[in-house]
Amino acid sequence: VAAKPMQGRHVIVTSGPTREPIDPVRYISNHSSGAQGAAIAAALRDLGARVSFITGPAQVSPPEGVEVIAVQTAEEMRAAVEAALPADAAVMAAAVADWKVANAADRKMKKNGSGMPVLEFAENPDILAWVSGLAQDRPALVIGFAAETHDVVANATAKRARKGCDWIVANDVSPESGTFGGAENTVTLISADGAEDWPRMGKDAVARRLAARIAEAL
Ligand code: PMT
Numbered sequence: 001v002a003a004k005p006m007q008g009r010h011v012i013v014t015s016g017p018t019r020e021p022i023d024p025v026r027y028i029s030n031h032s033s034g035a036q037g038a039a040i041a042a043a044l045r046d047l048g049a050r051v052s053f054i055t056g057p058a059q060v061s062p063p064e065g066v067e068v069i070a071v072q073t074a075e076e077m078r079a080a081v082e083a084a085l086p087a088d089a090a091v092m093a094a095a096v097a098d099w100k101v102a103n104a105a106d107r108k109m110k111k112n113g114s115g116m117p118v119l120e121f122a123e124n125p126d127i128l129a130w131v132s133g134l135a136q137d138r139p140a141l142v143i144g145f146a147a148e149t150h151d152v153v154a155n156a157t158a159k160r161a162r163k164g165c166d167w168i169v170a171n172d173v174s175p176e177s178g179t180f181g182g183a184e185n186t187v188t189l190i191s192a193d194g195a196e197d198w199p200r201m202g203k204d205a206v207a208r209r210l211a212a213r214i215a216e217a218l
Helices: 037-046 073-084 127-134 152-163 203-217
Strands: 012-016 020-023 027-028 049-053 067-070 091-092 099-101 121-123 141-148 168-171 186-191 194-197
Touching: 012 037, 020 067, 020 099, 020 186, 027 099, 027 152, 037 049, 037 091, 037 203, 049 073, 049 091, 067 073, 067 168, 073 127, 091 127, 091 203, 127 152, 141 152, 152 168
Parallel strands: 012 049, 012 091, 049 067, 091 141, 141 168
Antiparallel strands: 020 027, 099 121, 168 186, 186 194
């Protein structure tokens, strides 16, 4: 086995949360720290891949030796993925906001005694579904993540089919799992061949195992 099996390969990794503005000073986001995505980018780099690391505002620093593209919103993340294509593989570990605020204000909203603001939502682009469905430039291997709080494997299996990706890494993000922001993750790798439970392990170990599987598959 070559020491650098991913030499000459280009992989896009998305990571962290996105941030959807309410007004210039407020936003909607989620608890993704970016730890799992950063670990995956580092593991792929260690196998010799060229990595385009597209990250929302994360709590962990991006790894050295990868190309870092920092974005805020889901729409910016989608555009950055498009600009990074073509790639041999795409690993979508970002926790992309499903909705953006449709009536975001361009000035800071004020308390003016006329009642509570009402936020309206609009759907964000689904980056994973879009990449998976590309007619041209679709990466040979498209891997999604599924963050679930219940019926993890069933929901993730349905998500893989719906979004059209090759593999989906299902993880339990219920509050008691400690996955968001924690050092460990418990995942199930789901492909067309079925579901494979991995033991609970550090996010670095999940990343190395996933990177090795990607190298094997390409
Ligand atoms: O960042 P950490 O604190 O280390 O936590 C890691 C993690 C739990 C965030 C990560 O392992 C994870 O599960 N990431 C995916 C989170 C998520 O948004 O899951 P989802 O089930 O909502 O989305 C499914 C897939 O579609 C994901 O690959 C997501 O990137 C993608 N998606 C979702 C919505 C959208 N508009 N566009 C997308 O591309």
